[in-house]
Amino acid sequence: MSNSLKIENLHASVEDTEILKGLSLEIPKGEVHAIMGPNGSGKSTLSKVIAGHEDYAVSGGTVHMDGEDLLALEIDERSRAGFFLAFQYPHEIPGVSNANFLRAARQARLPKGEEIDAVAFYKEMYAKMDELGMDRKFTARSVNDGFSGGEKKRNEILQMMMLDPKYAILDETDSGLDIDALKIVAQGVNSMRSPERGFLVITHYQRLLDYIVPDVVHVMHDGKIVKTGGKDLALELEEKGYDWVTEELAVA
Amino acid sequence: MSLTLTPPDKMADKQSTDQWFASAPLTESSVDLPDWYQQIQASSWEQFCENGGPTRLDQNWRFADLKKVRLSGLLPAPEVDSASSVERALRNRLEAFAAHFVFVNNRLVHSETGSLPEGVICLPINEALAKHSDLVQSYFLKEEGCLGGSKFRQIHAAASLSGVFVHVPRGVICEDPILVNHFVGGDSSTIFPHTLIVADDNTSVSVMDTFQSIQENEETYAIGNVDLHANNGANLQYVAFEDASDTGAKHVQLNSSKAGRDSSIKSAFVNLGAAWVRNESINHMADSGADCQIYSANLANGIQEYDQRTLQVHEAQHTTSDLLFKNALYDNARTIFSGLIQVLPGSHHTDSYQTCRNLLGSKAAEANAMPGLEIDADQVKCSHGSTSGQISDEEIFYLQARGITAEDARRIISLGFLNETVSRLDCDNLKEFLFSRIERKFASLA
Numbered sequence: 001m002s003n004s005l006k007i008e009n010l011h012a013s014v015e016d017t018e019i020l021k022g023l024s025l026e027i028p029k030g031e032v033h034a035i036m037g038p039n040g041s042g043k044s045t046l047s048k049v050i051a052g053h054e055d056y057a058v059s060g061g062t063v064h065m066d067g068e069d070l071l072a073l074e075i076d077e078r079s080r081a082g083f084f085l086a087f088q089y090p091h092e093i094p095g096v097s098n099a100n101f102l103r104a105a106r107q108a109r110l111p112k113g114e115e116i117d118a119v120a121f122y123k124e125m126y127a128k129m130d131e132l133g134m135d136r137k138f139t140a141r142s143v144n145d146g147f148s149g150g151e152k153k154r155n156e157i158l159q160m161m162m163l164d165p166k167y168a169i170l171d172e173t174d175s176g177l178d179i180d181a182l183k184i185v186a187q188g189v190n191s192m193r194s195p196e197r198g199f200l201v202i203t204h205y206q207r208l209l210d211y212i213v214p215d216v217v218h219v220m221h222d223g224k225i226v227k228t229g230g231k232d233l234a235l236e237l238e239e240k241g242y243d244w245v246t247e248e249l250a251v252a
Numbered sequence: 253m254s255l256t257l258t259p260p261d262k263m264a265d266k267q268s269t270d271q272w273f274a275s276a277p278l279t280e281s282s283v284d285l286p287d288w289y290q291q292i293q294a295s296s297w298e299q300f301c302e303n304g305g306p307t308r309l310d311q312n313w314r315f316a317d318l319k320k321v322r323l324s325g326l327l328p329a330p331e332v333d334s335a336s337s338v339e340r341a342l343r344n345r346l347e348a349f350a351a352h353f354v355f356v357n358n359r360l361v362h363s364e365t366g367s368l369p370e371g372v373i374c375l376p377i378n379e380a381l382a383k384h385s386d387l388v389q390s391y392f393l394k395e396e397g398c399l400g401g402s403k404f405r406q407i408h409a410a411a412s413l414s415g416v417f418v419h420v421p422r423g424v425i426c427e428d429p430i431l432v433n434h435f436v437g438g439d440s441s442t443i444f445p446h447t448l449i450v451a452d453d454n455t456s457v458s459v460m461d462t463f464q465s466i467q468e469n470e471e472t473y474a475i476g477n478v479d480l481h482a483n484n485g486a487n488l489q490y491v492a493f494e495d496a497s498d499t500g501a502k503h504v505q506l507n508s509s510k511a512g513r514d515s516s517i518k519s520a521f522v523n524l525g526a527a528w529v530r531n532e533s534i535n536h537m538a539d540s541g542a543d544c545q546i547y548s549a550n551l552a553n554g555i556q557e558y559d560q561r562t563l564q565v566h567e568a569q570h571t572t573s574d575l576l577f578k579n580a581l582y583d584n585a586r587t588i589f590s591g592l593i594q595v596l597p598g599s600h601h602t603d604s605y606q607t608c609r610n611l612l613g614s615k616a617a618e619a620n621a622m623p624g625l626e627i628d629a630d631q632v633k634c635s636h637g638s639t640s641g642q643i644s645d646e647e648i649f650y651l652q653a654r655g656i657t658a659e660d661a662r663r664i665i666s667l668g669f670l671n672e673t674v675s676r677l678d679c680d681n682l683k684e685f686l687f688s689r690i691e692r693k694f695a696s697l698a
Contacts, residue, residue, distance in 0.1 A: 051653050054645070079655035091650035095668030095675065104664055105654040142668065159654060 010061035021223035037220035082166030086156040093143040149176030174208035186211030206238035296409035312400025329357035329441035380417035395508035415446035437466025445476035451486035458489035465497035482515035514541035537571035552585035581617035606636040
C-alpha cells in the first residue's frame with residue numbers, strides 16, 4: 001500500500017468544458033507540496049474534484065489516498081477517510097454554531113451509538129482556538145456568518161486541527177489575509193506538519209510559501225502540472241512571472 | 253360543521269350564556285368577579301352572537317383554509333384527572349423559573365413560586381380580577397384588533413378564562429422566566445388561556461406559555477389572548493410555545509404589544525405542534541425609543557397549517573421594530589404569513605424591518621407570504637420581504653466535506669435556519685429548551 005495522495009492522469013470538466021486535462025501528482029506522507037499557477041489554470045477545480053463536488057464530472061484518471069480509491073467514495077466518506085479541504089470561500093451556515101458544527105463533524109467519526117465526550121471536546125477546541133488567537137465567543141457564533149475574511153480562514157484551520165486529517169488541501173488560504181493573520185494561519189499549519197500527514201497548498205502568490213515552506217513546488221497551467229521543482233521554484237516564479245513558464249512551454 | 257357561527261336560537265340563549273360565562277372553574281371557586289368584568293363578558297357574548305365569522309372575502313383570511321375554522325359546537329373543557337399532565341409539565345420545565353403554573357382544561361391544577369422577586373403580582377387571571385380589580389381593568393383587553401380574529405376575541409372575552417396576570421412594579425428585575433403550561437383534552441373541548449403582562453418602568457420580565465394536549469387525536473380548541481404592556485424603559489419578553497397534538501389540536505392566539513418610551517418587547521411564536529394555528533400579533537411602538545421584536549420559528553409537517561398575521565404600528569418618532577418569521581415545511585404542510593408595517597403620520601426617524609423566510613422541504617408543501625408597508629412619515633428606514641427556497645447544494649457540500657452525511661447536513665442546516673430566530677431571545681436556558689424541542693421534532697421527521 002502506497003503512503004501517499006496519488007493523482008494520476010485526472011480529467012474533469014464542468015458543464016462540458018474540460019478543466020483538468022490529465023493531471024498527475026503524488027504527495028507522499030510527511031511532505032508539503034505547493035501548487036502555483038495563474039488564474040484559470042484549474043487549481044481550485046482540482047481541490048473541488050478531490051473533495052467530491054457534484055458540479056465537476058470526472059471523465060478519466062484516478063485519485064488514491066494511501067491506496068484507497070477516493071473517487072469511489074461519497075463526499076462525507078472522503079472526509080471521514082482522512083481527506084480535508086480548506087475552502088477558498090468557506091460557506092456561511094446561519095443559525096448553526098461553530099461548536100455544534102465541529103461537534104457534529106467529530107460525532108460523524110464515531111461508531112454509531114457512541115457519544116462524544118463533551119468536556120474533552122471543548123477543552124481540545126479551546127486549546128486549538130488559543131493557538132489560532134480566536135476569541136471564545138466564536139464558539140457560539142454561527143459558522144462563518146458575518147465573519148471577516150481572516151476569521152473564515154482561521155476557522156478553516158481550526159476545523160482542520162480538530163478533524164486531524166491524513167491529507168489536506170489548502171485552497172488559496174492566503175487570499176484575503178493580512179500579514180498578521182497569514183502568520184497565524186501558517187503557524188497553525190506548520191504545527192500540524194508531521195511524518196503522518198501530507199499537505200497540498202494551492203496559492204497564487206509566493207508570499208504564503210515564506211511561512212509554509214514547501215518540500216516541492218508544482219506549476220499548474222491549463223489543467224496540467226507543467227513544471228515541478230524545489231522551494232526555490234516559487235521564488236523564481238515570483239521574480240519572472242507565470243509567463244516565463246508558459247513561454248518555456250511554447251519553446252519546448 | 254358549519255363554516256360560520258350559527259347564532260344560538262332564542263330558546264337556547266340563556267343556557268349557552270351560562271355555559272360559557274359561569275362555567276368551571278369559576279363555579280368551582282368562590283371568586284367574586286368585579287362588575288366591570290362581568291359587563292365585558294355580557295357585551296362580548298352579545299357581539300359574538302351578532303357578528304359574522306371569517307369569510308373568504310376577508311383579506312385577513314386570504315389563503316386560510318376556512319374549513320379548519322370552527323366557531324360553533326365548541327364545548328367548555330370538562331374537569332379531568334390532571335396528575336399525568338402535571339407530571340409532564342414538571343418533568344420538562346426549565347430548571348430556573350420565577351413561578352410556574354399548570355392549567356388543565358382551563359383549571360389551575362398546580363402553582364409554584366421559584367425566584368419571583370418581592371412585589372411582583374403573578375396570579376391566575378381570575379384571582380387577579382378579584383384581588384386587583386382596578387389594576388387589571390386598566391390593561392384588560394384594550395386591543396380591539398384588526399387582523400381578522402375579532403370573533404375569537406369576543407368569545408374569549410365572554411368565556412371563563414385561564415392563564416396568568418403579571419405585574420412587575422417599578423424598578424424590579426425578574427431574572428428567571430415565569431412558566432405557564434396549558435393542557436387541553438376531550439373532543440371539542442375548548443380552553444381560553446389569557447396572558448396579561450404589565451411591566452412597569454425600568455423592569456425586566458420574561459414569560460413563556462406552553463400549549464399541550466392531554467392526549468393525541470382529540471379535536472381540541474385553545475382560544476387565547478395575550479396582551480403585553482411595557483412602560484418606560486421596561487424589557488418584556490414573551491414566548492408562546494405550541495407543542496400540542498398535531499392530529500387534532502387547534503389554536504387561535506391573539507397577541508398585542510404596547511411598547512412605551514424607551515421600552516423593548518420581544519415576543520415569539522414557536523410552533524411545532526397542533527393541526528392548525530392562527531397567530532395574530534399587533535405591535536404598537538407607542539412612544540419614542542420604543543422597540544418591538546417579533547419572532548417566529550415554525551416547523552410544520554404532515555397536514556399542519558400555521559396561519560400568521562402581523563402588524564407593526566409606529567405611532568411615535570424614533571421607534572424601531574424588527575420582525576423575523578421562519579418556516580420550515582415538510583410533507584403537505586402549509587404556512588401563511590401576512591405582515592404590515594405602518595408608519596403613522598409624524599413618526600419620523602423610524603427603523604422597521606419585516607422578513608419571512610420559508611424553507612421548503614417537500615414539493616407539496618406550500619408557503620404563502622404577503623408582506624406589506626405603509627409609510628406616512630419622513631426619514632424612515634424600512635424594509636420588508638419574503639423568500640422561499642430549498643437548502644443550497646453548496647451548504648450541504650460544505651458540511652459533507654467535514655464528514656457529515658448529506659441527511660445529517662440537511663437536518664443541521666434546517667435546525668440552524670429555525671434557530672436563528674430563537675437565538676435572538678433572552679435567557680440562555682429558555683433558548684436551549686426551545687432549541688432542543690425543535691431538534692427533537694426534526695429528529696422525529698427523519
